[in-house]
Amino acid sequence: MNAPYDPGTAPSLEAAFLWACEQDVVCAKPGNVSFASAGHGMSAELFLASARAACAPLTRGSAPVGERIEAAIANTRAAAGCNTNLGIVLLCAPLAAAFEARPPHFCATPIQAVQSMQSVQRVLRALTLEDACAAYRAIALANPGGLGNAPRQSVGTTPTVDLRTAMTLAADRDSIARQYAEDFRDVLGFGLATFRAAYSARAASPAPLADAVLLTWLRFLARWPDSHIARKHGMACAQRVSSEAAVWLARGPDRLCAPRALDGWDAELKAAGLNPGTSADLTVATLFAAACMDPLLIASTTDFLPETNP
Template identity: 40%
Template sequence: MSAGLPAATVAGLYRAACLAELDALKPGNVHAYAPGHRMVTADFVTSAEVSAPPLAARGARVGARVRGGVEATMEAVGQNTNLGILLLCAPLARAAEEDAPLSDALSSVLAGFDASDASDVFAAIRRANPGGLGQAARHDVTDTAAVPPLRDAMEEAAPRDRIARAYTDGFADLFTIGLRALAKARETGLAAPWTTTAVHLAYLTTVPDSHIARKHGPDRAEAVRAEAATRLRGLDLAQDNAVAVLLDYDRALKAAGLNPGTSADFTVATLFLETLLCARGEAA
């Protein structure tokens, strides 16, 4: 049986995943090679540090972890830098405490939300006020008088939001896209941070980015996915020209105001999941 991890270990792995993602060149996002969207890497470094304790608080429910992380982040940097990261990493952190295999523990976490989880997650979303949030016909987060069960709200949002979908499909993208891309990158001889770039590109070219969809519409999100798949097809991250190619695309996306933030969120969560599995002695 797998052994649960202590809070200090979970917090350390979470911080490491956040920082590793920043070191990678990810077209359209904030990273060590270039800022963007009125944000710099220092904002994200601070956010990782202050959100780690609530994210890893042993015994805390998922909603409390997300809300605590968002509140700490907003107090420290004054803007939303990690709502999506926290929504993806909080269930993983809670599952990592359990003595069951991580995938089984994650399934139990996703099936075991209570009213406080919904209330806290909705409050965190309102506090972060992510770009392009808009309003929903049902289960709108701004409706504080009628908070639905978290699972119901995520199922309602799943067709338009990849993070919400993760709550309904057992975080399938992390396993079928993220971990596979990470393993493949290592098999080809890549080392970090290029393995992280490979994970980000796998998300960017495989599924339309939800952050782009919220701000610019689903058609634009799909167009960006298709363009990325075409533009980056055959790119060898081990070659010297990879930096120039990716930075050129990075500038183009930022000039158009396009930020594939959900792809970055899933990249962090992939790194976090993989290190949790390794720390617990489970195969990634």
Template identity: 40%
Template sequence: MALAPGLVATLYRAACLAELDALKPGNVHAFAPGHRMEVADFVASADASAPALAQAGAGVGARVRGGVAATMRTVGQNTNLGILLLCAPLAVAAERGTGPGDVLARLDKADSAGIFAAIRLANPGGLGDSVRHDVAGAAPDSLLEAMREAAPRDRIARAYVTDLSDIRTIGLPALEAARAAGLDAVWCTTAVHLAYLRGVPDSHVARKHGRDMAETVRREAETVVAGLDLATRPTRELLAFDRSLKDRHINPGTSADFTVATLFWDALAAAGANLDPDARTRRATP
């Protein structure tokens, strides 16, 4: 079943806002601001980027570039590059009535140019330089080749060459388990975020603070979560972890990006999009 662009835009915006409502240690959320950003910046970003993300007939690259450009015009800073990179293949898949793996397998030179342009516009911190496929240079003919090279150090790049495997193996199972445990929607979102935070080192933390710190944060999250029952709504404990991360200027932004994408995938599937993870043979994990 193919979904109408207007519905895709509505579900994308709803996923962005739902992520902001949840307590996500280290990120900006309704319980606490952080990193010189407020919830209002992300709400405005969702509103601004939704039309481009759901643009009828557009490819992945055009949607990401359009969403980033609209966001930069509106809030003047990068708030959603990672979100758009993860959500654009889902939006295209939902509109075409196919799976995201098929969309990713068909990325072309135009998609590569659009995404490299979006990255330059957003200018995310901690990218460093790459011997090949540096975003300051010309976009490569094969976006997947560039993503495959970056995959060992970046979970979003890895998502492009593994058919969004982290969403399928971490995010969606965590969301299902949280619902089965009777958690309300807000705490289900927190559960998804914590699953990413404790499951894999956060790429944004690694870029800004190094891989050792990313692994330290992962272990800290694992320790915090081990002693919590989210059914009790442990706001005090999670806010203490939130303050600890923000006091160290640590923002696990990749975990937040994957949380939005997980909610978006779930909403699209509930609306009838065919995003069955078993619909095609998976490419090997790099």
């Protein structure tokens, strides 16, 4: 599935999205599904099939954000038969719309992160009631566990407000909704800065990209209790897992990035049915943005990714 790359041009949004989704399962993150460790009744191959299925509608030029979300989830459901990427799609759809309006550039800088956030702001401010209706239908189709009922604009009802407003109502309890409410500040600010710093710091390691992805994911998890865990198992459980991530971070990157260092924690989380999936979704969105802003990431790593059949 490795995305084609032309070193003479910026990569397409499709290539950036597929690359980001690949890194999600190439990197073994405790509690998450990866090539090294299946879990929760799913495999890495299922996630790659979902990425391929979602890619075209998600990155369709000039399509409304809600339409991208609904079509991507419909394709995913047909390909995978379960919810593998709802969070990724909800995060990457507005990013794709923003990046198509502002062509990517080489050699990403902090200024580009600000420009990207401004592009995202324009996309979010233009979201409509129709976008909300389409996104709600997509969420119902994906049928994620632990959603429950909200006091206002619950996903089990027909929305009466635009998508950004609906997401803002859930921002205090859901990290993906918070991105819509706060202009993707966590992804384009905290996430990009964390990933770039980790990638630079791990340049001499045998697997600098996998290390950087793991460190970015851990920092997301340590900073914000995982919404997926909180919905299914309660906030106390989510906070406990975040505390465990902070303990690992305190041990230093050399120790936690060592081969098989996190196998025990991975086994414990999966045995308890705990999947820090929202932290993974935020990491994928960060990687997608990073690849759109710095195409050389794809050029420098494609040859090292596992080959899969389309």
